[in-house]
Amino acid sequence: MSRAILILIGLFASVSSTLYAGDKKGQSIAIVFRPLYNGKEIFDTSGTSPLVSGDTFSIDQIRFYCSDLCLLNGEDVVWHDKEKSHLVDAGNSGTLHVNLPGAGRKYFTSVRFNLGIDSTTNVSGVLGGDLDPAKGMYWTWQSGYINLKIEGICSKCDGRKYRLHLGGYAGENATIQSVSIPMLPGDREFVIGIETSEILHSVRDGYTCSIMIPGKQAVELSALAAKMFMPLK
Amino acid sequence: MRKWLLVFLLTGAAAGLSFTRKKAALFRVPDGWPAPTYNFANNRLTNEGILLGRALFYDPILSADSTISCASCHLQYTAFTHVDHNLSHGIYGRIGTRNSPAISNLAWSGLLMWDGAVNHLDVQPLAPIANRDEMDFSLDSSLIRLKRSALYPSLFRNAFGDTTITGERFLRSLSQFMLTIVSSNSKYDRVMRHERGIEFSQQEQNGLKLFRQHCETCHKEPLFTTSGFANNGLPVDTLLRDQGRMRITGKPSDPLHFKIPSLRNVEFSYPYMHDGRFERLQQVIDHYTSGIRHSDVLSQELREPIVLSANEKVDMIAFLLTLTDKAFLYDTSFSYPRFLFIRQTKE
Numbered sequence: 001m002s003r004a005i006l007i008l009i010g011l012f013a014s015v016s017s018t019l020y021a022g023d024k025k026g027q028s029i030a031i032v033f034r035p036l037y038n039g040k041e042i043f044d045t046s047g048t049s050p051l052v053s054g055d056t057f058s059i060d061q062i063r064f065y066c067s068d069l070c071l072l073n074g075e076d077v078v079w080h081d082k083e084k085s086h087l088v089d090a091g092n093s094g095t096l097h098v099n100l101p102g103a104g105r106k107y108f109t110s111v112r113f114n115l116g117i118d119s120t121t122n123v124s125g126v127l128g129g130d131l132d133p134a135k136g137m138y139w140t141w142q143s144g145y146i147n148l149k150i151e152g153i154c155s156k157c158d159g160r161k162y163r164l165h166l167g168g169y170a171g172e173n174a175t176i177q178s179v180s181i182p183m184l185p186g187d188r189e190f191v192i193g194i195e196t197s198e199i200l201h202s203v204r205d206g207y208t209c210s211i212m213i214p215g216k217q218a219v220e221l222s223a224l225a226a227k228m229f230m231p232l233k
Numbered sequence: 234m235r236k237w238l239l240v241f242l243l244t245g246a247a248a249g250l251s252f253t254r255k256k257a258a259l260f261r262v263p264d265g266w267p268a269p270t271y272n273f274a275n276n277r278l279t280n281e282g283i284l285l286g287r288a289l290f291y292d293p294i295l296s297a298d299s300t301i302s303c304a305s306c307h308l309q310y311t312a313f314t315h316v317d318h319n320l321s322h323g324i325y326g327r328i329g330t331r332n333s334p335a336i337s338n339l340a341w342s343g344l345l346m347w348d349g350a351v352n353h354l355d356v357q358p359l360a361p362i363a364n365r366d367e368m369d370f371s372l373d374s375s376l377i378r379l380k381r382s383a384l385y386p387s388l389f390r391n392a393f394g395d396t397t398i399t400g401e402r403f404l405r406s407l408s409q410f411m412l413t414i415v416s417s418n419s420k421y422d423r424v425m426r427h428e429r430g431i432e433f434s435q436q437e438q439n440g441l442k443l444f445r446q447h448c449e450t451c452h453k454e455p456l457f458t459t460s461g462f463a464n465n466g467l468p469v470d471t472l473l474r475d476q477g478r479m480r481i482t483g484k485p486s487d488p489l490h491f492k493i494p495s496l497r498n499v500e501f502s503y504p505y506m507h508d509g510r511f512e513r514l515q516q517v518i519d520h521y522t523s524g525i526r527h528s529d530v531l532s533q534e535l536r537e538p539i540v541l542s543a544n545e546k547v548d549m550i551a552f553l554l555t556l557t558d559k560a561f562l563y564d565t566s567f568s569y570p571r572f573l574f575i576r577q578t579k580e
Binding site: 139143 | 276352354355360362364400402481
């Protein structure tokens with residue numbers, strides 16, 4: 001009996017140490033998000049946002065939740081992230097880099113994640129880490145995470161400021177979006193562009209300058225937001 | 234093999250036993266009550282966590298100018314609500330748009346706030362802290378202040394093992410304290426438990442009968458609420474124009490629906506209704522018998538008129554007064570933790 005246990009422990013230890021060594025040998029891979037406007041990078045490495053065109057329009061903040069990250073081989077999930085959600089903040093370059101621990105040993109054809117927080121998590125009370133309400137991605141006047149925030153300056157908007165806070169989890173106001181991107185093993189870093197020109201189109205026209213509550217507008221813009229993500233080489 | 238299994242089962246059982254005993258000390262479901270809706274497995278109560286939450290509840294450190302605490306609007310002696318005005322008064326004397334509800338038995342609550350805007354007790358404190366008319370502050374700034382204080386790092390360490398102060402820990406401890414605010418020792422409860430020597434008077438007994446006939450569907454025993462929302466026929470306040478539940482759901486079926494409040498300690502939780510429009514229970518009863526505004530959104534249960542004689546009204550009120558729980562109103566474990574704050578000033 002006890003010998004069997006010892007053998008098991010031994011086996012487990014050796015297997016896990018080789019796996020770990022595998023990771024150390026450069027097999028660990030990561031996703032790197034790159035926020036763009038019309039194909040140009042928005043934020044420099046210090047995290048400050050240069051104005052996009054003169055002083056009439058700028059993007060000062062892009063923050064979103066990348067949740068339930070997994071790798072798929074065809075339809076099959078071959079790896080999934082132990083971390084529920086990553087708060088990606090374009091102004092904080094460290095967060096643009098999301099490690100996929102242990103994924104380097106897998107064969108996959110695509111990556112999938114949710115843009116935002118699912119409804120179960122939204123009604124589960126307070127959570128920690130990136131989901132801590134102190135991270136500023138939680139509404140206060142009503143419960144619920146903000147899935148995506150984009151803020152900045154636009155001279156066509158009242159007070160020259162625009163604020164898109166997209167969220168809402170209940171029923172037809174649900175804004176969570178599933179994003180799938182084709183991706184093959186090989187590289188150590190997979191760069192995913194976040195092209196914001198489309199979603200900011202109506203902002204630039206001075207048409208949609210403020211969305212701060214769940215509802216139809218938030219749902220529509222969230223669908224557009226899902227299309228921001230694209231593989232870059 | 235069998236022996237191993239036995240040992241395993243025994244240790245498991247022992248661990249289970251000691252666990253339930255520990256939990257029983259901090260939170261007990263009163264006999265005959267339904268299971269709580271709050272998931273205690275996600276936020277295990279500890280004495281230290283509860284104490285931290287209690288300190289936070291009573292500390293004005295959470296408001297912008299350090300004058301308003303949760304207890305400013307939720308006073309224990311008045312069933313954890315405020316009684317001197319109909320709409321809650323907050324920071325800089327600003328007046329809010331709603332009456333503060335009495336707080337008790339939150340482990341059984343569903344959605345919170347008059348319109349159900351808050352879906353979980355843990356995240357409730359975010360609302361008053363950030364509300365411009367209440368505490369006008371933010372979670373972030375609160376945490377910074379707590380980190381700098383002489384008192385809180387050690388209270389967080391006692392509760393959570395180290396001095397790290399996060400939003401998660403902050404909110405969990407406030408929940409822990411609020412969960413312990415249980416009212417289950419009113420005369421009504423003691424009669425229901427068949428305690429010796431406790432009986433309803435003739436009036437109270439008749440009041441209970443009438444209550445079960447006319448009010449029970451919404452103010453369901455033993456919590457005296459279904460935790461649902463209803464339109465109980467109050468005419469709209471033309472100044473506030475509060476649409477209640479519809480603000481959150483946007484559904485046309487929800488206008489003027491408000492959370493059904495518990496009636497526990499209702500003797501002390503005046504003024505009544507979401508906007509505090511009634512001062513006395515007599516006015517509330519009169520509303521139900523002759524003040525109901527009929528409309529397509531009036532809740533079904535109130536469409537048939539409620540007819541009560543003058544004596545029956547008196548009986549109904551006599552029954553409502555049996556929901557007063559003196560032990561709860563004066564329970565020192567919910568009161569201002571003077572010993573904590575005094576120690577701090579000495580330091």
